Amino acid sequence: MNKKTAFQAALLVLLASGGIYLLAGLFKPAKIQILCDIHPQRILKSTNRPATSPPPFEVAFGFDQKCTLTDLKVVVLDEWTTNKQAIPLWHMIASSNAVPTKAVIYGLWIRGMRPAVLGKRAEPLQPDVNYRLIIEAGSQTGECDFKLPANAAAK
Numbered sequence: 259m260n261k262k263t264a265f266q267a268a269l270l271v272l273l274a275s276g277g278i279y280l281l282a283g284l285f286k287p288a289k290i291q292i293l294c295d296i297h298p299q300r301i302l303k304s305t306n307r308p309a310t311s312p313p314p315f316e317v318a319f320g321f322d323q324k325c326t327l328t329d330l331k332v333v334v335l336d337e338w339t340t341n342k343q344a345i346p347l348w349h350m351i352a353s354s355n356a357v358p359t360k361a362v363i364y365g366l367w368i369r370g371m372r373p374a375v376l377g378k379r380a381e382p383l384q385p386d387v388n389y390r391l392i393i394e395a396g397s398q399t400g401e402c403d404f405k406l407p408a409n410a411a412a413k
Contacts, residue, residue, distance in 0.1 A: 290393060290400030291322035296407070315406050317364040317383065324358035325395035327371060332364065332380070335388035335403060347389070348380035349373065 295318045331346035338344050348365060356370035365380035373379070383389065385406045393400045 288398065290325060290395060290398050292391060292393070292400050292402035293320040293322075294318070294391070294402050294404040295320070296404065315383070317404065317406070318361060319364070319391055319402060320361040321359075321393075321400070324360050325393070325398070326352070326356050326358045327362075327368065327393055327395050328352045328356065329392075329394040330362065330368070330371065331374075331392050332383075333390055333392065335390045338390055346374075347383070349375070349378075 299316045331349040333344050333346045350371040351374045353372045385408050388405050391402045
């Protein structure tokens with residue numbers, strides 16, 4: 259084999275492997291885009307709240323597509339970055355009849371899902387703490403970082 263044939267064979271192998279690498283990337287599942295909306299609760303659940311305290315916030319998450327969620331959790335971001343086994347504040351898993359959804363509200367029941375720990379409810383969120391929502395829908399995943407404002411007057 260002369261130098262020209264060896265060079266052509268090496269070039270062919272390089273181009274073929276590059277093409278396979280690019281094509282493999284096309285079949286990766288796309289990330290789910292998540293939009294976070296934080297606003298004061300529209301309907302206050304408790305009327306015996308002091309007048310000086312800010313109203314509680316409601317956190318809504320919208321997805322760019324309908325997703326049949328298999329796992330959803332909200333964790334404190336600082337804990338999550340150092341420990342991937344951090345205990346989530348809210349953790350829901352799919353039951354046998356999961357339904358496609360386009361939006362969820364923190365702490366509320368999601369059709370077709372149940373708490374990962376039976377009987378455990380979502381823990382209240384604190385202001386000025388960074389949180390991360392992590393969702394899985396089959397092979398697709400998505401993440402969204404958010405933080406509650408310090409007070410209602412700033413919102």
